[in-house]
Amino acid sequence: MSTKHPIGVFDSGYGGLTVLKEIVKALPGYDYIYLGDNARAPYGTRSFETVYEYTLACVKQLFEMGCPLVILACNTASAKALRNIQQKDLPHLAPEKRVLGVIRPTTEVVGKYSKTGHVGVLGTSGTVSSNSYPIEIKKFYPEITVHQEACPMWVPLVENHEFESDGADFFIKNNLNNLLAKNAEIDTIILGCTHYPLLVDKIKKHLPSHITILSQGEIVAGSLSDYLKRHSEIEQTLSKGKSLEFYTTDSPENFDKSASLFFGKEVKSTHLGW
Numbered sequence: 316m317s318t319k320h321p322i323g324v325f326d327s328g329y330g331g332l333t334v335l336k337e338i339v340k341a342l343p344g345y346d347y348i349y350l351g352d353n354a355r356a357p358y359g360t361r362s363f364e365t366v367y368e369y370t371l372a373c374v375k376q377l378f379e380m381g382c383p384l385v386i387l388a389c390n391t392a393s394a395k396a397l398r399n400i401q402q403k404d405l406p407h408l409a410p411e412k413r414v415l416g417v418i419r420p421t422t423e424v425v426g427k428y429s430k431t432g433h434v435g436v437l438g439t440s441g442t443v444s445s446n447s448y449p450i451e452i453k454k455f456y457p458e459i460t461v462h463q464e465a466c467p468m469w470v471p472l473v474e475n476h477e478f479e480s481d482g483a484d485f486f487i488k489n490n491l492n493n494l495l496a497k498n499a500e501i502d503t504i505i506l507g508c509t510h511y512p513l514l515v516d517k518i519k520k521h522l523p524s525h526i527t528i529l530s531q532g533e534i535v536a537g538s539l540s541d542y543l544k545r546h547s548e549i550e551q552t553l554s555k556g557k558s559l560e561f562y563t564t565d566s567p568e569n570f571d572k573s574a575s576l577f578f579g580k581e582v583k584s585t586h587l588g589w
């Protein structure tokens with residue numbers, strides 16, 4: 316049994332690395348384990364039951380690897396699995412452990428950015444159909460109206476390294492035009508998928524410059540830092556060895572090639588079978 320008690324960061328594939336990068340920058344002292352379920356990605360078009368089943372299996376795996384705290388750095392998993400895991404599974408599985416998502420931190424701050432009260436959300440089909448963003452934003456900012464657009468092609472573009480291609484421009488422009496056609500007053504757009512920061516240059520290119528684009532990495536990192544200050548009972552269980560381990564359910568060679576684009580540094584991963 317490992318003596319490390321790392322923070323576990325989970326995503327269906329590479330996207331969560333954009334979040335991990337910011338978390339490590341903000342909280343460099345801890346040990347971290349990243350798990351990408353690349354063998355079963357993308358999650359974005361899968362059913363509620365499937366996303367829940369896959370996410371729970373990965374959370375259990377991270378618990379077994381010694382993580383007292385797991386961040387679902389995936390909007391689709393946060394939208395479709397987090398609530399069940401927190402309310403149904405944790406109490407009997409590991410009542411002393413915690414699982415947190417990426418949707419709530421973003422919805423808590425969005426009101427600081429929008430002046431018109433019209434916010435756009437871009438996400439996978441799963442995240443959009445779950446309505447998690449409109450529901451959560453209403454709790455903090457009842458005056459805000461949320462307009463959503465599902466972008467089913469964006470994750471495959473990123474996962475297949477096509478995010479700098481002309482094909483990417485076609486799909487990005489199309490989805491942004493659809494979103495802006497829903498309301499001309501949208502002044503803030505949430506990138507509600509952890510893969511989308513890789514597309515940010517192209518997104519900016521096709522959006523009017525007055526629109527604020529919110530990426531989740533820094534927001535989630537700030538929120539985690541606050542959480543650890545408020546929850547010393549969890550903070551004290553985390554080991555502080557500054558280590559970083561990467562695991563993938565698919566080929567480590569492929570993972571390492573792509574992961575550096577998301578993480579901004581060389582990555583050396585290990586295969587994890589079930």
Ligand code: DGL
Pocket residue numbers: 326327328330331356357358359360388389390391392439442470507508509510
């Ligand atoms: N990165 C995931 C998210 O934030 C989506 C990737 C997928 O579809 O698997 O929603």
